[in-house]
Amino acid sequence: MPNVIYILLIPILPFAAFLLLGLFGRKYIKNGAGIIGTLCMLIAAALALYIAYGYFFDYGKLDGVYRKIIPLKYNWLEFSPGISIDMGIVLDPISVMMLVVVTFISLMVHIYSLGYIKGEERFPTYYAFLGLFTFSMLGLVISTNIFQMYFFWELVGVSSFLLIGYYYDKPSAVAACKKAFIVTRFADLGFLIGILVLSYYGGTLDFNELIQRLASPESNEFKTAIASSFLGLSAITWGTVLVFIGGAGKSAMFPLHIWLPDAMEGPTPVSALIHAATMVVAGVFLVARLFPVFAISAPEALNLVGYVGAVSALFAAVIACTQTDIKRVLAYSTMSQIGYMMFALGVSGYGGEEGLGYTASMFHLFTHAMFKALLFLGAGAVIHYVHSNDMKDMGGLRKFMPVTHITFLIACLAIAGVPPFAGFFSKEEILLAAYQHNTSIYWIALITSGLTAFYMFRLYFNIFWNKEHHAHGEHHGEGGFVMMMPLILLAIGAAGAGFIHFGEFVSSDGAPLASVFHLQFSIAPVALGFAGILVAWILYKKQNDKPDKIAASVKSLYIAAYHKFYIDELYLFITKKILFNLIGRPVAWIDRHIVDGLMNAIGDLTRGIAELIKGFQSGKVQQYALYFLCGAVGLLLLFIYIWH
Amino acid sequence: MTGSTFIFYMLAALTLVSGFLSVTSRQIFRAAIYLLFSLLGIAGLYFWMQYEFIAAVQIVVYVGGITVLIIFSIFLTQQAGELLAVQKAGRKLFAALASFCAFGITMLQVYQHSFINAADNNVMEASVTNIGTQMLSTTQGGYALPFELVSILLLAALIGCIVIAMRLKPVNQ
Amino acid sequence: MMEPGLYHILFISAGLFFIGVYGFLTRRNLITMLMSIELILNSVNLNFIAFNKYLWPGKLDGLFFTIFIIAIAAAEAAVAIAIIINLYRTHRSIDVEDAEQLKY
Numbered sequence: 062m063p064n065v066i067y068i069l070l071i072p073i074l075p076f077a078a079f080l081l082l083g084l085f086g087r088k089y090i091k092n093g094a095g096i097i098g099t100l101c102m103l104i105a106a107a108l109a110l111y112i113a114y115g116y117f118f119d120y121g122k123l124d125g126v127y128r129k130i131i132p133l134k135y136n137w138l139e140f141s142p143g144i145s146i147d148m149g150i151v152l153d154p155i156s157v158m159m160l161v162v163v164t165f166i167s168l169m170v171h172i173y174s175l176g177y178i179k180g181e182e183r184f185p186t187y188y189a190f191l192g193l194f195t196f197s198m199l200g201l202v203i204s205t206n207i208f209q210m211y212f213f214w215e216l217v218g219v220s221s222f223l224l225i226g227y228y229y230d231k232p233s234a235v236a237a238c239k240k241a242f243i244v245t246r247f248a249d250l251g252f253l254i255g256i257l258v259l260s261y262y263g264g265t266l267d268f269n270e271l272i273q274r275l276a277s278p279e280s281n282e283f284k285t286a287i288a289s290s291f292l293g294l295s296a297i298t299w300g301t302v303l304v305f306i307g308g309a310g311k312s313a314m315f316p317l318h319i320w321l322p323d324a325m326e327g328p329t330p331v332s333a334l335i336h337a338a339t340m341v342v343a344g345v346f347l348v349a350r351l352f353p354v355f356a357i358s359a360p361e362a363l364n365l366v367g368y369v370g371a372v373s374a375l376f377a378a379v380i381a382c383t384q385t386d387i388k389r390v391l392a393y394s395t396m397s398q399i400g401y402m403m404f405a406l407g408v409s410g411y412g413g414e415e416g417l418g419y420t421a422s423m424f425h426l427f428t429h430a431m432f433k434a435l436l437f438l439g440a441g442a443v444i445h446y447v448h449s450n451d452m453k454d455m456g457g458l459r460k461f462m463p464v465t466h467i468t469f470l471i472a473c474l475a476i477a478g479v480p481p482f483a484g485f486f487s488k489e490e491i492l493l494a495a496y497q498h499n500t501s502i503y504w505i506a507l508i509t510s511g512l513t514a515f516y517m518f519r520l521y522f523n524i525f526w527n528k529e530h531h532a533h534g535e536h537h538g539e540g541g542f543v544m545m546m547p548l549i550l551l552a553i554g555a556a557g558a559g560f561i562h563f564g565e566f567v568s569s570d571g572a573p574l575a576s577v578f579h580l581q582f583s584i585a586p587v588a589l590g591f592a593g594i595l596v597a598w599i600l601y602k603k604q605n606d607k608p609d610k611i612a613a614s615v616k617s618l619y620i621a622a623y624h625k626f627y628i629d630e631l632y633l634f635i636t637k638k639i640l641f642n643l644i645g646r647p648v649a650w651i652d653r654h655i656v657d658g659l660m661n662a663i664g665d666l667t668r669g670i671a672e673l674i675k676g677f678q679s680g681k682v683q684q685y686a687l688y689f690l691c692g693a694v695g696l697l698l699l700f701i702y703i704w705h
Numbered sequence: 706m707t708g709s710t711f712i713f714y715m716l717a718a719l720t721l722v723s724g725f726l727s728v729t730s731r732q733i734f735r736a737a738i739y740l741l742f743s744l745l746g747i748a749g750l751y752f753w754m755q756y757e758f759i760a761a762v763q764i765v766v767y768v769g770g771i772t773v774l775i776i777f778s779i780f781l782t783q784q785a786g787e788l789l790a791v792q793k794a795g796r797k798l799f800a801a802l803a804s805f806c807a808f809g810i811t812m813l814q815v816y817q818h819s820f821i822n823a824a825d826n827n828v829m830e831a832s833v834t835n836i837g838t839q840m841l842s843t844t845q846g847g848y849a850l851p852f853e854l855v856s857i858l859l860l861a862a863l864i865g866c867i868v869i870a871m872r873l874k875p876v877n878q
Numbered sequence: 879m880m881e882p883g884l885y886h887i888l889f890i891s892a893g894l895f896f897i898g899v900y901g902f903l904t905r906r907n908l909i910t911m912l913m914s915i916e917l918i919l920n921s922v923n924l925n926f927i928a929f930n931k932y933l934w935p936g937k938l939d940g941l942f943f944t945i946f947i948i949a950i951a952a953a954e955a956a957v958a959i960a961i962i963i964n965l966y967r968t969h970r971s972i973d974v975e976d977a978e979q980l981k982y
Contacts, residue, residue, distance in 0.1 A: 682974060683792075683911075687800060687903050694807045701814065713882040717890050724894050724917050728901025733910060740913045743894070747920050750887070754931045759944055763923075766948050771916060771955045778909055778959045782966045790973060792904045800903035808896040815888050820933055828935040840942050848942050855949045862953035869960040872967070 065132040068150050071108050071160060072199035074101040075167070079192035086185025094185035095178075098192055099171040105195075106164035116157045117566055127571040129153040129269060134205055143264050149205035151268070154567040155349055155423055159202035162430045165554075166338040167195045169547035173438050174330045176544040177445060187227060191334070194220035198339045202346060207256050208266050210347070214252065214311070217343060218245050221335050225327040237323035244320040248310020252347075255303030259354075262286035262296050268350060276353035276411075283358065294361060301355050301362040305348060305369075312344025313396050314403060315373040319629050321396055325388040325450075329441030332388060336395055337437050338430035345402045345426055352419060352569060356411035367407020371505045374400030378512035382519065383612075383623040386450045387440050390520050391433070394476065397509060398429050404506065405491040408498040409569065416569030418498070421490030424563040428483035431554035432475040438548055439469040443524055445544075452520065456527040464545045466525050468552040473521045475555040477514035478590045480583075486559035489583055496582070510586050514593030522601035713753055720746030731788045733779055741772045756831050887928040894921035908962045908972040912955065919951045 078101040086094050121127050134149035171191060178187050197216035204210035219242075226238030256266070263271045263282050274282040275297055286296045294302075306317075313321035321341070325332055335341070348355060348366055355363045374397045381393035402422045409418025442465045447454055459466040475482035478489070488510060495503040564574035600607050612619045621627065677688065720743050727739035744767045751760035792800075829835060840848045894917055901914030923944045930940025966972050 682977075683796075683903055683906075687796075687803065690803050690807065690899060690903070694803065694810065697807075697810055701810075707881075710882055713886070717882075717886070720890060721893050721897070724897045727917070728897055728905065728910070728914055733907060736910055736913060740916065743917065744920060747894075747924055750890070750924060751927060754887075754927060756927055756931070756941065759927060759941060762945065762948055766952055767916070767920070770952060774955060774959055775909060775913060775916075778962060781963055782909065782972050789910065790906045792906055797904050800900055804896040804900040804903070807899070808892055811892050811896075812889065815885065815892065820884060822933055829938060831938060831941060836938060836941060839938050840945070846937075846939075848946075851946060855946055859949060859953050862957050866956045866960040869957070869964050 098188035252307020258300035308344030333437030337433035370403025418494035425487035511589035518597030
């Protein structure tokens, strides 16, 4: 068993950095802020690796099965015996894996930002926010209690809000951070209700007990929850669906994805951290955490997860083919890849060979974190170089940015699923799981993988080949060592992460899962991937008019995809026209004229009466005497003629 | 009409008319003199009712004491020839109306009420001897204690007046 | 003209009383207000004497009350005049409308 302090230090260190930099950063440690934040992350990452090594190779296994270890659990707020909010740490394969991923990517981003954000006014604030975000994300993955997770879930939302809105003097960034916050918060409402439903039927908020009770058909809680149904679905299904809505909001699943492309207004390293590796996979992580409940007690909910994931994957891939802002392309590709993870969970079963999808999903999460962070950081380097997000302003950069070029190519090959890069292995597993369980999802995934290869290489060729780059006046290189080192490290990860036998470490029930590898099966997806690359090569390697012609031939589809299938407009229509006009306005009217009116009337009445009787208190003795006389006369009359 | 009746009406007229003038005159000194005549009229009514002692007290205390005090204070506070400030017409009207109504109600009640005469017919003469022995007796019906209290009250008023009217030295010197 | 009796004197005292009340309500000068109060007190005295004379001739209690009232009125007048003079010293005015600071 590890010393619990070491585990505790992993989230505490970024938090300490946040406090230190947030409180004193702008005044006292202006220039050292980045170094402090990065050092904290370095130590946290080293500790995470140490813990992961110990867990996977030393004490994690019991009878050949990876068990859940809870080294720390503090009863924080007790509602009733059984239901309490605990703060604690859980070590199991996925949380340990996430610890490594989050700390590693965060460390890369910290180092990279030393070069990228250098010289900005709010440099310490930026690092403080990064620390807060990392702390919340780490707290989320080690949660023992569903409410603890909800806590950190919201903290993640807040800190991502702060990071997206880092350039707060830019109106589009402000709008984007508000949008991200409101959309995810809206989805979190579902999560909260889901928590309440599940904890009501499970009688606990603890993950372990919840899973034990709701995922075993013998327990009383399971029987009651299954028996009580609403609209034909059991209570567990409703609870898990609601929880999934929260997860879908954070993971930008269709149709709650609208915040993700706009969130690209934040600094690019932030996009690498939040929108590639950590926050957006929180939804996947949540489903994985409650996976036994999904898989055993609520197959309908799991089906929903699968279909939502598949639709999101295809939908985002189509849009990504038409966007010209390179960060938006990456954003849609992220959405698409997370769709992969989701439907991989959706087609998985619990335990043994059936759990292939679960393993594949986590595997893809792991590899995707590597190559997507790499893509974002590479894109950041490109943007840093040309000072534009639009691929029309780029082209022919391969000679000017060799390191970025090579690492970006590695990442593109990885995401396209070309062997032997990391994405190939994880994607093969996902496709295999889909093929075994749900053919329709398999076909969607296959098409998507072809599209993925196409749009990634469209991006690649447009940035680094295509038209010749007209050198700008100022040349400041690729960004120096601090920006190149993370790219190289991540490129090594993206190239080599696939060779890890992931199934041995992470599986749905903890027992090692042998990696099965069917060579014949891989032919179709790899061929499709190469086809996508080939098409991109033909269309975009040299500047020509073919892309425009093709776009013109499928004009309506192209325009719809270019406008993201008008989902944003649909949301605006629903919120502005329907919700605002039909509900908001009348309610506001009632509030203003009836509720406020009543209050105002009472106030006015009081004031009027006060105004009326104020004159009596004039301080003039003769007036008082007059009132007294009138009163005396009045009383006299009363006594004589009425009450005699 | 007997002489007594005539004298009564004359005294009543003197009291009411000069009382009324004393509250309406705009010259404060004249008001004080009208007050003096009104008080004299009341003293006359006491004489008419054959309570000579009270009448004498009335003249000594009111006419000789209070009115003179008032006149002195007028000298101290008033500039010569200055007319009194006039109250608002509305207030005047309202006060007159209220007073008159109250007067009417009171008189109505007085006339509707039949006062009961005490049974015994032996009249006690209001001589100084009688007043003295009766008032200062310590038996039932005597007023020795209130008498002493009033003397203390007068002493307190005496000291109080001096304290109030004393010119205080400014504190900050 | 009828023989004067209790009612006549009560009429006079009531008249004097309400003349005093009227004066108290309408005068603005504090000294004249004090004069009105003296009128009111005298009307009360007159009442006491009249009731003693016509309804209770065997006793002299009404007389005693009158004596007490006169004594107290004298004290009251003295204190009131002292206050008025003090007020005049500090405010240079004995108008009742100006003496309203107690309102606050």
